[in-house]
Amino acid sequence: MTDTDDTSKEIFGFFTEIGIINQLSTALLAQALPDGVHPSHFAILNHLTLRGDGKAPVKIASAMQVTKNTMTHSLKVLEERGYIDVKPDPKDGRAKLVYLTSKGQQFREGAIQEVSAMFGKIIGPEQLDIMRRTHGDLGKMRQHLDENR
């Protein structure tokens, strides 16, 4: 058993835990969301609310860590539901700009209520402590991976 093996095990173990937590939390989120709204759709509405709308799809795709074609598909779904407006960018003939509608804002707020209530049943003081302890480290890890991909 060499050092390299041990290090590999640590790395695999860490990412395995991350993967399972992601899997379980995403499943919980999907369960709390109404209709056929996928967690990724919810994440887009959240992003537009917290970071501001009027952005190009390719910017949102980059922020959400998905490809352009995936974003095209997701935005089509959100537009069909009336949660966003997609207009051509007057400054750039190639680009479009994405805007939240009031219906989209209302939907997001309602979903936030349900999701928060659901998480409140599962996340206790001990879990909050873990979140507070690890959040800074996880942010650094995320930043490092993002910069070196």
Next chain:
Amino acid sequence: MTDTDDTSKEIFGFFTEIGIINQLSTALLAQALPDGVHPSHFAILNHLTLRGDGKAPVKIASAMQVTKNTMTHSLKVLEERGYIDVKPDPKDGRAKLVYLTSKGQQFREGAIQEVSAMFGKIIGPEQLDIMRRTHGDLGKMRQHLDENR
């Protein structure tokens, strides 16, 4: 801004970081894996190696946090590639048992080499420290979510 809102933000923020780290690390893994081998396939081979083979698909599905039908599909892919053997369970007429083949073992070992080399380029001492610091907490969080899903 109420306490509930703050708590919700903490929870969302934590799971958002987890989701991005998972996204980026999975993308890295997919990039390092040869052919059309998906990270989930690699995870199954890993599981069979580390935890032992001769298990029923439903057990593997539970361990991998995916549904039975997904496991049926994944095992079909692995079997077509000759990485596993799937035989009927002599003790239970409903069940099957999954065994790693030598070809599957060889494939896994080679993949481990490539993946480790790739992670070695990206994961530095600082990231290893983060992994060591957070691993225990993440394990507790994973366990709690797993028990309360």
Next chain:
DNA sequence: CATATATAGTTCGACATCGAACTTAATGGA
């Protein structure tokens, strides 16, 4: 023993995601 319930696996339809190729528009260098 007989029937009801639970479990293992499969099949089907739906959907999110990806990579590759394509179209159109912007940009930068000869």
Next chain:
DNA sequence: TCCATTAAGTTCGATGTCGAACTATATATG
């Protein structure tokens, strides 16, 4: 200015995943 390159968005085909419904077998209950 003209052409090559880059960038934004779309389309296409493939794949992983899920939920629901189904078949076959095992287990429990009367």
